[in-house]
Amino acid sequence: MKTNDLMIKTVGRIISPIVLIFAVYLLFAGHNDSGGEFPAALMAALGFLGIAFFFGFSTFKWIFSKVRFDYLSGLGLVVGLSPGIVNLFLGDPLFTNYHAYPALPLLGEIHLSSQLIFEYGLTLTITCVIMLIVAELTEAQFENAAEESPQ
Numbered sequence: 001m002k003t004n005d006l007m008i009k010t011v012g013r014i015i016s017p018i019v020l021i022f023a024v025y026l027l028f029a030g031h032n033d034s035g036g037e038f039p040a041a042l043m044a045a046l047g048f049l050g051i052a053f054f055f056g057f058s059t060f061k062w063i064f065s066k067v068r069f070d071y072l073s074g075l076g077l078v079v080g081l082s083p084g085i086v087n088l089f090l091g092d093p094l095f096t097n098y099h100a101y102p103a104l105p106l107l108g109e110i111h112l113s114s115q116l117i118f119e120y121g122l123t124l125t126i127t128c129v130i131m132l133i134v135a136e137l138t139e140a141q142f143e144n145a146a147e148e149s150p151q
Helices: 006-029 037-055 055-065 071-092 113-146
Strands: none
Touching: 006 037, 006 113, 037 055, 037 113, 071 113
């Protein structure tokens, strides 16, 4: 029997982008306030996983079939470690922060820090690792269900 899940899909189309936008907010607000890259990464993974829960894992696999989360997690590590490596080459301690205050036309003066690069890399790595874990768990679930189902 096929169920009518129009309401679940409609709510999912609304909630998943809101969760992803909130993750971006947490990432930017976490630089100066409590929170930061780890809660932002968890919320981003939750937003992506909302697609899987609301639309089914087959749709999730179809959407993310071309995304290599293992490569992206490695890229996140490289991006996250790059400020420290640059600091070592410059002869500074590993976690020395550099700051700039550029003035943007619509936003005014904003605070940029080399710590942001570390936070973005760490967020990308955590999000991708969570997505890899969920992909492995769901793959194992699908394989076990296929073995148990009668042919």
